[in-house]
Amino acid sequence: MNPFNNPQIEIQGLPQAESLEFHSLEPSYKTALLIGNTVIFGIIGTVISMGFIFSDEDIPSLVLKIVPSVFLTIVFFSYLSIIFGFKNKLFAVRHQDLNYKKGWIWKSRMVVPFKRIQHSEVTQGPIDRIFKLAKLRVFTAGGSGSDLTIPGLKLEEANKLKTLITSRITDKQKLNGREEE
């Protein structure tokens, strides 16, 4: 608790996030993503084709060519990004923080220390429920930029993580001599 406690750290001794052993998400999450993608684009595709079929006016042939090809390209890339992106979505839990990596073309990695987490929640979408999957979301104070969501966890695993985070938060508060909640 001494604010002037400022020991020197060896650069080599720093815990390195890169050398962490990351876990991949549940394989069934990939299936869930593919199903979700199919449903969403299926609906959009149906709406667009309905528009074409039931339109009173003549649609220029250029539009008839461009719209479907753009649409199909987007659909194609969305499937590609799910398939190739999935194995790049990785998470790791350390004693002090939560780590998440993602990205197939644009890569990103993020770390949120437990002591900066305000609260966390486990959510399940309709497709998640079929596969018994869940998302873990952690919230920090202030803007949403520093919030983190880890999808594709087993429900019980997500709940365990949430419990762990909650206990870490309260540990921290006891340590700091505060009592909240």
Add this chain to the structure above:
Amino acid sequence: MEERKSELQFGEPQRQSQAALILIIYNRFKNLITRFWYFIVFALFTGKTGDGGLDTVSLSIIGLTFIATLFGIISYFRYYYWIEGDQLMIRSGVLSKSLTQIPFDRIQTIDFEQNLIHQTFNVIGLKIDTAGSNQAETKMQALTKEKAKALRNFILSQKQETLIAESGDDYLTEVQLEKAEEIYKIDFARLLKIGITENHFRSGFVLLFGAFWLFDNIRETGLDVDEIGVQYYNQVLGSIVLAGTLLVLFILVSMIFSVSRVFLKYFNLTFLRSFNGFKVISGLFNRKEVAALDSKIQLLEWKQNLIQKYLGFHDLVLKQASSTEIGSKKSIVVPGVYSEDIENVKNYLFPDRMEDSTEMHQLNKWSLYRPLMYISLFAIGLAVLFVYLNLYYNLFALIVFYILVVVRLFKKYSKAFYGVNDRAIFVKGGVFGHKKWMTMHHKVQSMEITQSPFQTRRKLASLQIHTASGTKIIPFIELDRAEYLYDYLTYKVEVSTEEWM
């Protein structure tokens, strides 16, 4: 002793001051007018009510106003607040009742607000900001001055007790502020300088946009603005005088606009330092008081544009954590601050920042080359097209524009630096002026590294430092350095014991 009295004072559910009624009605009308003012302008300009459509519109506006006012009045009588344990309770709602519980330790700041109506009735409006929870800020329309002060003091002192075990350290109470020292008080000359060095183009364009919009609406009414315009235009066709006059007029009007805006906003501004926080009081008609506790301040930003650089002063922003998105709302903006004052603020807030011994690094050269490359390719393409089409005037304009953009890029690159020492993080930027940003390690919330395909190929990355009041991106630095800073700052946050919010 005083606290007990305060507790008793707020123990029972009670209504706001009756002045709140007037404020509620005033706000309803203000909302309606800001939403429907173009109908009023429309009616004024045409002197007629339009094609029958407006009749229904005005009728429904009157109806809406009536209902809104009625609801406002009922809502006043249904609104109760009191203190229960260490929570502020608010019961409200006309049709559906709601009970809001705000635990004291969730409250970040309590700000006072006084517009003309508040001042006339000697009441104060309260803005209570909570962070970390989902509920946004809570507003109380009007409490009598004594009650507002008592409520704030009570909540903040209770909160202080739960936060820090040792006594004696009170939060910014009024008494404390009387002892507070003045960092600076604005004078007429400085107000004028701030007004003159404002970004006139911004205010000018706001005005211009408004004018165009009005013009458009007038034309729709059938008033033949075009005809008048064309006649006038023909008379002075080709006259550069017109263009010159318009430009001077534009600048003059914009300047008057921004100077008066600055006077309204910053009149009699006082920047105060208490031993544990800052306070700014300002405004001509609308006196505003904003306070920030040291530990709540997440980061400092200070910037100056080209003219401000020559006059030697900055705009200083103290950013606080808030539940709502960053915005300017929770920032304390202090305009016209000289370098010494900024040094003072930094010394108060971050005495051990060790700024002078910090090694500053430039961004990777690709942060310059990449946009340069793209812009050049684009410009060459356009230039070829213009030559092909014999559009030499456009080519000339393109070259001028290209040179400006390139100069801007070089300037921007030459000013972009970042540095991290044992305690603090510094980021510098700006194009023609300066823009500086700093925070301490323990204010960091989380770290992120992002890589675009271009960056991945060249072993580069962008580092994002997330704080409770916004994200700072350090773009285009070497990947190993980004990784090192990522690990280092994460480590520093995890071992820190300082209070950060």
